[in-house]
Structure formats: C-alpha cells, structure tokens
Amino acid sequence: xxxxxxxxxxxxxxxxxxxxxxxxxxxxxxxxxxxxxxxxxxxxxxxxxxxxxxxxxxxxxxxxxxxxxxxxxxxxxxxxxxxxxxxxxxxxxxxxxxxxxxxxxxxxxxxxxxxxxxxxxxxxxxxxxxxxxxxxxxxxxxxxxxxxxxxxxxxxxxxxxxxxxx
Numbered sequence: 589x590x591x592x593x594x595x596x597x598x599x600x601x602x603x604x605x606x607x608x609x610x611x612x613x614x615x616x617x618x619x620x621x622x623x624x625x626x627x628x629x630x631x632x633x634x635x636x637x638x639x640x641x642x643x644x645x646x647x648x649x650x651x652x653x654x655x656x657x658x659x660x661x662x663x664x665x666x667x668x669x670x671x672x673x674x675x676x677x678x679x680x681x682x683x684x685x686x687x688x689x690x691x692x693x694x695x696x697x698x699x700x701x702x703x704x705x706x707x708x709x710x711x712x713x714x715x716x717x718x719x720x721x722x723x724x725x726x727x728x729x730x731x732x733x734x735x736x737x738x739x740x741x742x743x744x745x746x747x748x749x750x751x752x753x754x
C-alpha cells in the first residue's frame with residue numbers, strides 16, 4: 589500500500605456505559621411544545637412589538653428581560669441601548685455622586701419598564717452602537733421613557749457626545 593493513502597475504517601459504535609440511558613430523539617409532542625414555546629417567546633421579544641413578556645429586574649448572570657443601568661437593558665435576549673438619553677455610569681463612575689445618581693436612574697428604569705407594555709422604536713439613522721447594542725427609543729402612551737427620566741433629573745437628552753456628571 590502507498591505511504592500517502594490512509595485506509596478508511598468504519599467507526600464502531602461505542603458501547604453504552606453501565607447505568608447509562610440510551611439517547612433517544614424527542615417525541616413529536618415534546619418537539620411541538622418546544623416550537624410553540626419559542627414562537628410565543630419570540631412574539632414578545634421582537635423589536636417593534638410591545639415589550640412586557642415578563643417582569644424586568646436588575647441584570648445578574650442571566651441577561652434576559654433585565655436592566656443593566658439607567659440607559660441599557662435586555663429585552664428578551666437582545667441588548668438594547670435607550671437611544672434618546674444618557675445616564676450616569678454605575679460600572680466606572682468618575683465620582684461618588686455619579687455612582688449614586690446612576691443607581692437611582694437604574695432603579696427608576698426598572699420601575700418604568702415594569703409599569704406596563706412599551707414599544708421599541710428604531711433610532712433614526714443607526715440601528716446599533718459601537719458595542720452591538722440595538723439603539724431604541726422606548727415609548728409608552730406617546731411619551732418616551734427617556735423623557736420621564738430626564739424630567740426627573742436622572743438622565744440627559746442625548747447630545748451625541750459624553751458630558752461629565754461630576
């Protein structure tokens with residue numbers, strides 16, 4: 589046989605280990621339940637549709653329907669930047685006052701998104717920011733959630749550049 593030819597050998601199925609259950613394909617009923625579950629979840633998490641599939645909390649390890657900070661949240665599994673405002677930083681604040689105001693803005697955003705369904709509208713001119721977050725304006729009853737935060741002194745209307753909070 590030539591040195592540059594490798595023989596093809598049929599792989600043997602590994603023997604099941606003792607006390608190991610054989611793998612089976614899911615039943616049609618189980619598959620249908622999974623497909624319906626994904627369809628229902630998707631319906632509630634698509635941009636442009638009202639968001640409120642479940643309660644929002646502060647983000648932890650699981651990033652789904654949660655608030656990161658005063659202007660960032662996850663709707664479903666999609667990372668969304670509230671496009672019309674800027675809020676103080678909580679992850680890398682420049683001073684104690686910025687951290688405190690950022691925490692207040694974050695808690696208020698949790699309250700506002702839990703107050704009922706809201707629409708997510710695309711930001712004119714750009715779909716995503718440099719971090720891959722979707723740029724959206726959150727609207728409920730004709731008013732943006734960003735405007736509510738601005739009116740309460742917890743955010744600024746977005747100017748396009750970063751301004752200090754300290």
